[in-house]
Amino acid sequence: MSAKLVLQIERLEQRLRDLANMGARLDGGVCRLAFTEVDLWGRSLMADHLEQAGLEVRIDAIGNLFGILRGSTDLPAVMIGSHTDTVATGGRYDGALGVVAAIECVTRLSESGVVPKRTIVVASFVNEEGVRFMPDMMGSLYHSRAISLQEVQASTDGDGISIGQELGRITGFAGADTLDDTPIGFFLELHIEQGPILEDENLQIGVVTGVQGLSWTEVMVQGASNHAGTTPMERRRDAGLVSGELMAALRQLPGEIGDLRLTIGSVTYHPNLVNVIASQVTFTVDLRHPDPVKLRAAEARMVEILKLKSVCEVSYRSLARVEPCLFSSNVVSAVQQASDALGYSSIKMISGAGHDAQILHSIYEAGMVFIPSRNGVSHSVEEYSTPQQVGAGAHVLFGALQLLADR
Ligand code: HGY
Ligand code: MN
Numbered sequence: 001m002s003a004k005l006v007l008q009i010e011r012l013e014q015r016l017r018d019l020a021n022m023g024a025r026l027d028g029g030v031c032r033l034a035f036t037e038v039d040l041w042g043r044s045l046m047a048d049h050l051e052q053a054g055l056e057v058r059i060d061a062i063g064n065l066f067g068i069l070r071g072s073t074d075l076p077a078v079m080i081g082s083h084t085d086t087v088a089t090g091g092r093y094d095g096a097l098g099v100v101a102a103i104e105c106v107t108r109l110s111e112s113g114v115v116p117k118r119t120i121v122v123a124s125f126v127n128e129e130g131v132r133f134m135p136d137m138m139g140s141l142y143h144s145r146a147i148s149l150q151e152v153q154a155s156t157d158g159d160g161i162s163i164g165q166e167l168g169r170i171t172g173f174a175g176a177d178t179l180d181d182t183p184i185g186f187f188l189e190l191h192i193e194q195g196p197i198l199e200d201e202n203l204q205i206g207v208v209t210g211v212q213g214l215s216w217t218e219v220m221v222q223g224a225s226n227h228a229g230t231t232p233m234e235r236r237r238d239a240g241l242v243s244g245e246l247m248a249a250l251r252q253l254p255g256e257i258g259d260l261r262l263t264i265g266s267v268t269y270h271p272n273l274v275n276v277i278a279s280q281v282t283f284t285v286d287l288r289h290p291d292p293v294k295l296r297a298a299e300a301r302m303v304e305i306l307k308l309k310s311v312c313e314v315s316y317r318s319l320a321r322v323e324p325c326l327f328s329s330n331v332v333s334a335v336q337q338a339s340d341a342l343g344y345s346s347i348k349m350i351s352g353a354g355h356d357a358q359i360l361h362s363i364y365e366a367g368m369v370f371i372p373s374r375n376g377v378s379h380s381v382e383e384y385s386t387p388q389q390v391g392a393g394a395h396v397l398f399g400a401l402q403l404l405a406d407r
């Protein structure tokens, strides 16, 4: 295909701003939780852009959005895209960049009358973040048939509302389309790094070779509430005390297992009152490691700690788990070749964050392109990448797309 085509980065930036308005927070961040009206507004905007570019738009049974630019052959297609849902305190780039840049790529091809050899499919997967309904990467898990429609519909949020109810309530969220008639061979995702490496090393592009594994666990500590003033210390079954001891012990694990990242991001006390001993504490443990053996070792150590004898009952359940993965050498080299051809500085790297590409690598040859994140910050209103960095990433995506679509 015509490698000299230039993307319209101003249009891309404007569309990122327009998308950020869908769920705009007063502090400048974005809250576009999956399976909400706001989520639908964002994906409808993407669908409009796809239609304006003349692509065939499809929506599957859980709301995954696809745009199809037919190629001149029936060779397996190249899929590019990401997600448009955000965490509750999200930024403007996580996921959104990958979808908006993918649309810019196919728009430029379509505007220029270029017919790719392989069909190109743009994808916007639902519920990559998993912060309201678990597991995360849900849209790509469903697309890869790793979870069923029934399992998706049965997933409930903290208020007991199910995705099935939300899909029924929000008109137009779900569709009835599939991609069964469009075999796909490759998946490529542009994403912000969300970490400090590219900025620290003063590099323009991350050529992503794989993604570390993740394991999410919910821990429930059950004690007994009682009066804070009248109950002698030795007669308490204080869930607050026991959960604190467990959390402190768990936080030693990264010191035991190198490269392990452990986060206790959510803690809920019940009844959460100043003068009542906590009867129940629920908290989450997010474990990440690039080595599958060490991830399992960390999970085993976590369970050992949770099983230590205490005055409370401790139970736990897995919320999500994704194995570490290594990307296709064909896709990694296409990204490297595209970056080199544009003269960008780059480094091969593993992703610290989970991504749809990590799920899709099990059914397609997958890979990713990273651009720097200012101060390495993400999942925050401070999330930012410059228009120059956005342009570099989008053009590497475009170059690698053309290499793969011409194969
Ligand atoms: O949690 C993650 O790594 C991703 O942002 N869902
Ligand atoms: Mn993301």
Ligand code: MN
Pocket (backbone or CB within 6 Å): 087, 094, 129, 379
């Ligand atoms: Mn994210």
